[in-house]
Amino acid sequence: EAGVTQFPSHSVIEKGQTVTLRCDPISGHDNLYWYRRVMGKEIKFLLHFVKESKQDESGMPNNRFLAERTGGTYSTLKVQPAELEDSGVYFCASSQDWANEQFFGPGTRLTVL
Amino acid sequence: AQSVTQLDSHVSVSEGTPVLLRCNYSSSYSPSLFWYVQHPNKGLQLLLKYTSAATLVKGINGFEAEFKKSETSFHLTKPSAHMSDAAEYFCVVRSGSGNTGKLIFGQGTTLQVKP
Numbered sequence: 193e194a195g196v197t198q199f200p201s202h203s204v205i206e207k208g209q210t211v212t213l214r215c216d217p218i219s220g221h222d223n224l225y226w227y228r229r230v231m232g233k234e235i236k237f238l239l240h241f242v243k244e245s246k247q248d249e250s251g252m253p254n255n256r257f258l259a260e261r262t263g264g265t266y267s268t269l270k271v272q273p274a275e276l277e278d279s280g281v282y283f284c285a286s287s288q289d290w291a292n293e294q295f296f297g298p299g300t301r302l303t304v305l
Numbered sequence: 306a307q308s309v310t311q312l313d314s315h316v317s318v319s320e321g322t323p324v325l326l327r328c329n330y331s332s333s334y335s336p337s338l339f340w341y342v343q344h345p346n347k348g349l350q351l352l353l354k355y356t357s358a359a360t361l362v363k364g365i366n367g368f369e370a371e372f373k374k375s376e377t378s379f380h381l382t383k384p385s386a387h388m389s390d391a392a393e394y395f396c397v398v399r400s401g402s403g404n405t406g407k408l409i410f411g412q413g414t415t416l417q418v419k420p
């Protein structure tokens with residue numbers, strides 16, 4: 193069974209540019225989560241999808257971040273325009289139910305110059 | 306509000322000696338607690354979880370953790386460290402508000418294992 197996959201593994205962009213991160217959850221997992229780790233800080237929750245609906249987006253830092261999950265399968269996280277403080281590692285996770293184990297992807301390392 | 310505090314940012318042990326990674330939690334009700342591990346260039350992997358059943362929880366690779374309500378602790382232990390245990394470890398609590406799987410992470414503890 194394939195695990196959670198994320199694309200790209202690394203992204204380096206200039207301040208002000210746009211970047212889109214993609215997450216493919218484990219097949220059949222209705223719940224999908226985004227987290228990020230800014231350098232030197234702890235991993236923080238961004239948002240939680242149940243199928244295509246946003247169950248909890250309390251962790252989204254500001255309106256430069258837009259997450260979508262059209263069709264309830266893969267998800268994208270767009271940062272527009274990117275700022276220096278957006279640099280970090282963005283993790284995606286999925287689970288069958290919100291109370292079940294979350295399986296994490298390897299993360300996307302985003303560097304904003 | 307739920308929170309976890311990992312008391313050591315870095316722990317160094319010799320191969321074959323015991324491992325202790327400390328975690329204290331804060332919760333207004335019975336928490337769901339987890340330990341995750343991240344090896345270099347890999348995703349986070351669940352080591353073990355506590356969800357109000359047995360207070361001593363056994364996980365993968367010989368790790369275990371004991372939930373102590375009186376001390377609000379959930380320390381991770383292993384009797385004998387192996388070189389492959391070198392990684393970063395995260396103590397995690399699930400947010401108790403609503404039907405959300407939101408996880409709240411500690412700051413992480415880097416475990417170094419010396420030969």
